[in-house]
Amino acid sequence: MRQLANTRLRFITSLNWFSEFRVSGFASSCGYLSTVTRIATHARRFSTEHAKADQIPIERIRNFSIIAHVDHGKSTLADRLLELTGAVSKNSGQAQILDSLQVERERGITVKAQTVSLFYQYPEDGQIYLLNLIDTPGHVDFANEVSRSLAVCDGVILLVDACHGVQAQTVANYHLAKSQNLTVVPVLNKIDIKHANPDRVCKELESLFEIPTSEVLKISAKLGTGVPDVLNRIISAIPPPKVNRGGLFRGFLFDSWYDKFRGALNLMYINDGSIEIGQDIQSMNTGKTYPVKSISLLRPGEEPVDKLNAGQVGLIGCNMRSSKESIIGDTFHVKGKPVEALSRFKPQQPMVYAGIYPADQSKHVALRSAIEKLVLNDSAVTVTPDSSPALGQGWRLGFLGLLHMEVFCQRLEQEFSAEPIITAPSVTYKLKLCNQKLIKQNGSDTLYISNAALFPEKSAVEEYYEPFVLGTIITPSEYVGPIISLCVDRRGQQLKSVNIDQDRLLMKYILPLNEIILDFNDKLKAISSGYASFNYEDHGYHETNVVRLEIHLNGRPVEEMCRIVHSSKAVQIAREMVLRLKELIPRQMIQVAIQACVGSKVLARETLKPYRKDVTAKLYGGDVTRRMKLLRQQAEGKKKMRSIANVRVPHETFIDVLKR
Numbered sequence: 001m002r003q004l005a006n007t008r009l010r011f012i013t014s015l016n017w018f019s020e021f022r023v024s025g026f027a028s029s030c031g032y033l034s035t036v037t038r039i040a041t042h043a044r045r046f047s048t049e050h051a052k053a054d055q056i057p058i059e060r061i062r063n064f065s066i067i068a069h070v071d072h073g074k075s076t077l078a079d080r081l082l083e084l085t086g087a088v089s090k091n092s093g094q095a096q097i098l099d100s101l102q103v104e105r106e107r108g109i110t111v112k113a114q115t116v117s118l119f120y121q122y123p124e125d126g127q128i129y130l131l132n133l134i135d136t137p138g139h140v141d142f143a144n145e146v147s148r149s150l151a152v153c154d155g156v157i158l159l160v161d162a163c164h165g166v167q168a169q170t171v172a173n174y175h176l177a178k179s180q181n182l183t184v185v186p187v188l189n190k191i192d193i194k195h196a197n198p199d200r201v202c203k204e205l206e207s208l209f210e211i212p213t214s215e216v217l218k219i220s221a222k223l224g225t226g227v228p229d230v231l232n233r234i235i236s237a238i239p240p241p242k243v244n245r246g247g248l249f250r251g252f253l254f255d256s257w258y259d260k261f262r263g264a265l266n267l268m269y270i271n272d273g274s275i276e277i278g279q280d281i282q283s284m285n286t287g288k289t290y291p292v293k294s295i296s297l298l299r300p301g302e303e304p305v306d307k308l309n310a311g312q313v314g315l316i317g318c319n320m321r322s323s324k325e326s327i328i329g330d331t332f333h334v335k336g337k338p339v340e341a342l343s344r345f346k347p348q349q350p351m352v353y354a355g356i357y358p359a360d361q362s363k364h365v366a367l368r369s370a371i372e373k374l375v376l377n378d379s380a381v382t383v384t385p386d387s388s389p390a391l392g393q394g395w396r397l398g399f400l401g402l403l404h405m406e407v408f409c410q411r412l413e414q415e416f417s418a419e420p421i422i423t424a425p426s427v428t429y430k431l432k433l434c435n436q437k438l439i440k441q442n443g444s445d446t447l448y449i450s451n452a453a454l455f456p457e458k459s460a461v462e463e464y465y466e467p468f469v470l471g472t473i474i475t476p477s478e479y480v481g482p483i484i485s486l487c488v489d490r491r492g493q494q495l496k497s498v499n500i501d502q503d504r505l506l507m508k509y510i511l512p513l514n515e516i517i518l519d520f521n522d523k524l525k526a527i528s529s530g531y532a533s534f535n536y537e538d539h540g541y542h543e544t545n546v547v548r549l550e551i552h553l554n555g556r557p558v559e560e561m562c563r564i565v566h567s568s569k570a571v572q573i574a575r576e577m578v579l580r581l582k583e584l585i586p587r588q589m590i591q592v593a594i595q596a597c598v599g600s601k602v603l604a605r606e607t608l609k610p611y612r613k614d615v616t617a618k619l620y621g622g623d624v625t626r627r628m629k630l631l632r633q634q635a636e637g638k639k640k641m642r643s644i645a646n647v648r649v650p651h652e653t654f655i656d657v658l659k660r
């Protein structure tokens, strides 16, 4: 280590580039880290001007991502890489710099992949390398961000927490990277923690992924220990991009966001040729042409450059006014010089759907514009118009999971000051129809439906199918019993259970998506004291037996509250729903009968008692028949009122009742 540090020191001194030399108190606590500070100080001097990014040959470019399970330290490692290469100052005082969204800072998670271009002088050959780093989210709900990022990478850093070891998302991400033929650099993080067990985790990596222990780097992203070795390994192990600088310009759009002055800004990977300010580029998806007004590298703030060459990643501003024109996965070429479209990325299909409505219909246009702009930055969300008698005009949005939905809604509120009402999420069912009229209307005998209100009658359907997922659970063996019970309760079917070391197990389950979207992960964490991890992937449609559970208030069906449920759970859910509604609906002047029905059969019923005026209060004495007469008159009046009055149901009730 000391030798490596000395080599670096010699090299830097010979360049005579570090006149300023500061050692922070933090860094001076470790002699090795002071070297790191010197490298950072020196590297800060590489502005884009010095480095002349477009003159860096392809062999000296590396495009890579950091992938890991939630909280294994991706963003912290990214911070250290940014500091070491001088992209940010060591004393910036900000942690997880690339987690710039308010929602990311509040929740402490990454939800959006962020790109940054770094310049690094490789000690082995003294040359300056351009490293394009993409920090990705860890949670399964943002897997679309990971696959979008991997589309422009040639390698990944697989980061594993040395205390918690391999987790479900580590397994999923490793296989995703391998399926795209990316080079994997295995790195163990958090070795500074007392109970870290790097040897055990190395064995796990060997038994699960056949990664030799000798290849695994051990670091502490928090303290910076071992991080320079990561930079050097990126250069030595990950291959340069396979691109063609001599060809016609071909750019791959892999991220975009909206700027109110410049319109949609497009983050592009230059696959072939080059692009300069002033040229006209054309979208292969829309056919529209745009003049290139600005080009910047992200470091992580925008740094303007005049040109981008194949292998580079940069932000292109081209007066794209409508956010709808910026389509993730689109290929751009120079106007009049068409090329073959790139198919580097297949967007993920949404797993759960929910209705979004403006709290006040006068805000409909503002909410629509906010959704359009946010979808530009979160391409995994799908939007279709929808309407509801109680909630008015709105949209049905598709998300990759519940956390994805929550984050999207939080971003709507924080970034666009919108206050939408969100209905409870549901999955998409597949129905095989047998009613000729419906088949004709639908144009096929297969109907995909996510809105319970539109679910056809039982007599019109021959077979029902629901989406299933293949779930991977990694847990310490002491929690296996409760986890199996949870999976059985959620209609899960075990496929496999293997020991990954002495005291940890990997289990594979096939589970109905409907049973896991709401609270499966929370329950799993609760019963395993936070130690079990869960990840899932699509497992297609399986035949099922579902029914439409309707809620009736005083005999009238309430469309917004109906749900599609598995027939084995209909009675239990019916009971829970009516009890919850009894608590949620405020008492009214009339009695309210709350019923949960499947077809004409009432599965559960509760009665909400009315407010009762004491009509006998004014009686002083008098005989009992007079008292009875007044009560009878009151009962008559209430009966009449019940048949004409509407039951008032607050907006929140529609959502609260559907939560478990």
Ligand SMILES: Nc1nc2c(ncn2[C@@H]2O[C@H](COP(=O)(O)OP(=O)(O)OP(=O)(O)O)[C@@H](O)[C@H]2O)c(=O)[nH]1
Binding pocket: 068, 069, 070, 071, 072, 073, 074, 075, 076, 077, 096, 108, 109, 110, 111, 136, 137, 138, 139, 189, 190, 191, 192, 193, 219, 220, 221, 222, 223
């Ligand atoms: N002790 C110690 N803590 C670390 C280290 N690296 C990261 N952490 C801490 O681990 C927590 C999670 O770190 P992040 O960098 O946000 O993890 P992440 O993988 O980016 O998280 P997501 O983006 O939500 O998946 C933070 O509290 C960090 O301070 C390390 O090397 N040592």
